[in-house]
Amino acid sequence: MPETLTLSPDHAGIARAAALLGAGELVAFPTETVYGLGADAGDDRAVARIFAAKDRPRFNPLIAHLPDAVAAGAIGVLDDAAARLASAFWPGPLTLVVALRAGAPVSPLVTAGLETVALRVPAHPVARDLLAAFGGALAAPSANPSGRVSPTTAAHVRDGLGGRIAAVIDGGPCAVGLESTIVATTGGAARLLRPGGLPAEAIEDCLGAPLAIEAPAGAPTAPGQLASHYAPGARLRLDVGTPEPGEVWIGFGPGCAGAALNLSGGGDMVEAAANLFAMLRAADALAGPGGRIAAAPVPDRGLGRAINDRLARAAAPRP
Numbered sequence: 001m002p003e004t005l006t007l008s009p010d011h012a013g014i015a016r017a018a019a020l021l022g023a024g025e026l027v028a029f030p031t032e033t034v035y036g037l038g039a040d041a042g043d044d045r046a047v048a049r050i051f052a053a054k055d056r057p058r059f060n061p062l063i064a065h066l067p068d069a070v071a072a073g074a075i076g077v078l079d080d081a082a083a084r085l086a087s088a089f090w091p092g093p094l095t096l097v098v099a100l101r102a103g104a105p106v107s108p109l110v111t112a113g114l115e116t117v118a119l120r121v122p123a124h125p126v127a128r129d130l131l132a133a134f135g136g137a138l139a140a141p142s143a144n145p146s147g148r149v150s151p152t153t154a155a156h157v158r159d160g161l162g163g164r165i166a167a168v169i170d171g172g173p174c175a176v177g178l179e180s181t182i183v184a185t186t187g188g189a190a191r192l193l194r195p196g197g198l199p200a201e202a203i204e205d206c207l208g209a210p211l212a213i214e215a216p217a218g219a220p221t222a223p224g225q226l227a228s229h230y231a232p233g234a235r236l237r238l239d240v241g242t243p244e245p246g247e248v249w250i251g252f253g254p255g256c257a258g259a260a261l262n263l264s265g266g267g268d269m270v271e272a273a274a275n276l277f278a279m280l281r282a283a284d285a286l287a288g289p290g291g292r293i294a295a296a297p298v299p300d301r302g303l304g305r306a307i308n309d310r311l312a313r314a315a316a317p318r319p
């Protein structure tokens with residue numbers, strides 16, 4: 001494949017990206033969560049290219065991105081709970097897993113052959129422009145090689161996938177910086193499949209009921225088993241109040257004077273989430289080959305739950 005094009009988020013860039021997607025190519029684009037690696041969700045070969053470009057070992061299901069809830073409802077059945085969450089939080093960092101509509105124009109590679117489908121309406125203006133120009137559903141996992149840190153800038157995408165995808169639209173850094181929260185509403189009570197950029201508490205307030213917690217499809221299910229994911233090259237130690245000599249310390253809050261990096265000096269969760277993946281990359285670069293990173297504790301509430309989930313996976317033993 002020739003060089004990966006970097007496209008501007010203007011009319012010409014979006015039109016070029018939509019044409020590439022229509023031809024079955026892969027185009028990375030910004031969303032408010034992280035950069036997504038987009039493919040025509042109705043084109044089996046295009047979706048298969050996602051797995052090849054990311055070097056994903058398994059065909060786990062992908063999120064279909066849509067311009068609005070009406071388009072989402074043409075692919076999945078939005079039950080009462082899903083419809084309520086969609087009207088409260090779309091567009092935004094929420095993915096809903098609902099029943100797949102019979103005959104929906106979605107490749108079975110997107111659903112991994114399941115009877116359910118994961119749907120999201122992103123809020124980022126560039127993602128919305130691209131979806132409007134493309135005129136269909138885009139399957140889009142994060143635009144990084146499998147298991148590595150998710151990209152929050154176009155430069156991160158080029159670092160990981162340059163030469164393996166047709167283009168990336170440069171829309172600047174992502175505002176949320178964490179993947180979407182995933183909630184399944186099929187078969188009764190709503191379940192949290194993945195904490196993410198929309199705090200679970202906000203979802204529970206909207207539904208007026210607590211969320212059960214469940215592993216997503218394709219996730220390891222043995223108790224205590226934590227998949228290595230979002231992993232930097234360096235080893236990562238968690239909950240570190242006092243780093244050891246040689247460790248690159250990623251702090252959180254005002255009590256971490258001397259940290260090489262701080263997710264948020266003022267202890268702001270939104271700022272910390274937006275900085276997380278870029279700082280994991282920066283710490284990796286500072287630590288160097290075989291180096292070590294230490295992360296300060298982050299309170300486990302609101303966005304902190306998603307931040308801690310990503311840190312725990314980044315620290316998990318590598319396969």
Ligand code: AMP
Nearest residue numbers: 061062063116117118141142216217218
């Ligand atoms: P990613 O595309 O890398 O952000 O990951 C998408 C996540 O959504 C994965 O953890 C999937 O297992 C989960 N997912 C997607 N579709 C479904 C589905 N139909 N049922 C359950 N989980 C899903």
Ligand code: MG
Nearest residue numbers: 141142143150
């Ligand atoms: Mg990912």
